Amino acid sequence: MKLAKAYQPELYESDIYALWEKLESFKPAQHGDPYSLVVPPPNANGNLHMGHALAFALQDIAARYQRSIGKSVLFIPGADHAGFETQVVFERELEKKGKSRFDYSRESLYQQIYDFVDNNRDNFATQIRRLGASVYWPSYTFTLDKEIVRLAYDTFRKMWQDSLIYRGERLVNFCTFHGTAFADIEVEYREEKGTLWQIKYPLTDGSGSIVVATTRPETMLGDTAVAVHPQDSRYKDIVGKTVRLPLTNRDIPIIADDYVDRNFGTGAVKITPAHDINDYDVGKRHDLPFITVIGFDGRLTHAVPERFRGLTVVEGREAIVKELTKLGLQVGATEHIHSVGHCYKCSTVIEPLLKEQWFVNIKPLAEPAIAELKKGSINFLPLVKRKQLERYLETIRDWNISRQIAWGIPIPAFQNEEDPDDWIYDERVDQETITVNHKIYRRDPDVFDTWFSSSSWPYATLDYPDGNNYKRYYPLSLMETGFDILMPWVSRMLMLGLYITGQIPFRTVYLHGLVTDKHGLKMSKSKGNVVNPMSVIDKFGSDSLRIGMISGQTPGNNQPYIEAKVIGGRNFCNKLWNIARFVESLVDDFNNRTEAKTETDADHWILLGYSKLLETYVSLMDSYRFSEAFENLYHFIWDDFADWYIEASKVSPNPPLLAALLEAVLVLAHPFAPFLAETIWQTLELSPESVLSSRQLIRLKTADNHKANNFNHIKDLIISVRSTIKAVGAKDVVLYIRNIHSTPENNDVIKRLSQLKSVESTEEGRGIAVSGTSIDCWLDIDQKLIDNYLRTLDIKIAETRTNIDRLQTRLNNKNYVDRAPAELVNQSRSQLVEAEQEMENLLLEKQRYKS
């Protein structure tokens, strides 16, 4: 089969992926050291975005590279039910039909969302295939798969038995629009302008009053104390007295607590234990009553005077301030900037509300994780993220794992109808009530936080505890994910991994940054700056997208999506394609070719280049420096192979060597351009038994360094000649080259690549001397151009002088000579000798033309 003139990815990509699947190319090899990685499961309901394109590129490059060095690679794909996220998406669908989640039972809602996600699954898997991800599909895992649910239950039960789970009425972050609680980390804080009101609370005994400062007057109806600082002399005498809470007939105590900041506001704080996290702590310390005045619907409750009941928080605030003002109790209002928590989906202000929830006592889990981090047993890229994670774990609060949504794993806990404190663990979650010991228990309607189950991902996907995969591939070699989920996900995987398996869950964590638009702004639908990876593939091909994403990429930094980089990738693919076409034109049968012999200087030079490349490539790939590895490969293929070696080949072709080089280079390129490399491999029918994707790195024969270096001199000469010809504006020039440097074949290369009229061997110099090369040679240029030549000569003389001065200054510095490594000093010395020689030649040359 012949290669077409230009690479058209759309003609090949889907066939190539199908071929890989048919041949089970991504099935882990029987032999070889294990290397494992798991896709951080994208939301099963959605389309992949640019962040996924980057993540899959990085992961797949790692996987393919590791296969090429003989590892047994297990690369596991998966999808996340993404509880709350997905329910929100589904609710929007319902909304379009004029329905809401309240129209259905929890079971029905679950089933509908399940079907909805199931319908989208093909779409999702197709996109992963289009990205070329070399995942092993039979190991595909979904976060609601039986085994995953099983593990979530086992984990919950183990924690229950270890007394790490407790149920408590705590303040939770509650979104009154979505009707569910969130973990601390899910709340989005924003700086906002608010008002700080000063409100006078009269003392019950009529002996005066105390003024408190608050941004939330509506919660005063739930106040159960006023707090001042114990050392605050202003209030010393009234601590222990009570105040009559305005708008109510309750008397509440004035207490002393050093939580209070004397310098803020009036130094007196109203304490509302049921609606503020700090007040909650104060309330606990002082054993105050908890009065809930805001309900889960975001409206004032029955605990407030009738005229305020049912008002929203905002309405209540207005009404209360109005009434206080009328009573003369509102004695000040100043603008105040503070940060307010919002629901990250709907922006509703998060209310801290008292709610019974399941919590994980996190300290015992965090401590071993911190210890592992400190030991450095996990390699972080970038390293700085390790410290950040450590700090996060040191201050982490207990983890609320209940969510009040339908889409998720039901919590396997039941409550005694008679005794609310009697909770039992039971997995019969398909039943609303169960009977145990003649007592009726009612199922907790809540589901687990998504992170609770997805944090078991590293071992759950490996069939913990009995699976062979677990035994062979745990801990994972690599966890590649976005740095935005370092805290919510990576931290929890680490804690759970240690807790359940007793081992770290992964050896290396690679964190990529956010893919922004070209101006560095976050991509979002509302800004209209979203680029869809699938349309990029349509336009430029999958490999081009991949190369565009990883070139210049480093871990931990955001990176803009730049189309020019994708185009650069496309051009590279085209270059490699055309190299293959050139080689194809010289080789009849790739499988029955004679062994490559090394003949010309160019042959030795390219072989030496390849072996250097191979060494650099392996060391960079091993340390996850993909961008640099690719850059080296890119320049070898484009500059060395195409621009020099192939050009030289046109003078004296060595087809077997060209074929061997092409083959070798395709193996190195395939992690970066898998579709292209495989297409060439298949089309040229290289090693027909195996696809490229299971081919290991190829070591070529060694080169003669002396001959290779000879070609370097030829290269320098050609560059100098080109540059000189251009500078003086000559055409059709003859080059004379001294006999000892000359071989007929190199002369032909020089002639061709410098576009000379001819190259002739000579004993004596004729014409102008070519500088910047160690080969003695002369260009026979037209006398009329001598002035131009002298000008370029002067420029060169000036440059050389600068160089000599710099080297001399350095060598005159006694400290340098004494303290710098001898190797370096010697290098400087020989550089100086060289430069001086060059100067001498240049001056002589100038002298020749002076008259």
Added chain:
RNA sequence: GGGGCUAUAGCUCAGUCGGCUAGAGCGCAGCAUUCACAUUGCUGAGGUCCAUGGUUCGAGCCCAUGUAGCCCCACCA
């Protein structure tokens, strides 16, 4: 309030152990054109490595301070 990141060519970014003339891609200027490839080739211009101070024989890199932009965490009633 605590912690962190970033600042290098017109643009987007690399730069590992500090090593001497700081790189890439794109863009720009000029030249080339039936040749594997115009998705091309060749030649070239373009930098106070944010600022100041320090350490060092030597600093883009290490230390200190500052400036600008960004992020994370946590509490501000």
